[in-house]
Amino acid sequence: MEFCITNLALGAADAYDVLIERDDIEIEESGCTSHCEICEQGIFAIVNGEVVTADDAETLVQAIDEELKQNPLF
Numbered sequence: 001m002e003f004c005i006t007n008l009a010l011g012a013a014d015a016y017d018v019l020i021e022r023d024d025i026e027i028e029e030s031g032c033t034s035h036c037e038i039c040e041q042g043i044f045a046i047v048n049g050e051v052v053t054a055d056d057a058e059t060l061v062q063a064i065d066e067e068l069k070q071n072p073l074f
Contacts, residue, residue, distance in 0.1 A: 007044060018057070
């Protein structure tokens with residue numbers, strides 16, 4: 001999973017703080033993920049290569065969990 005550092009400052013940090021505590025996922029921070037148009041609109045993370053967006057951190061965590069259920073990494 002990847003988070004844009006700029007997007008963390010825009011609100012994704014609360015989701016990051018929840019997810020970083022989990023042992024079942026690996027998180028990377030990127031200076032820029034080249035998704036600037038998405039970053040300007042709301043918070044997001046890249047999960048297994050897919051962009052997952054949400055309006056708030058709690059919803060982002062739920063959306064990430066759903067993406068992981070649908071497309072698990074083995």
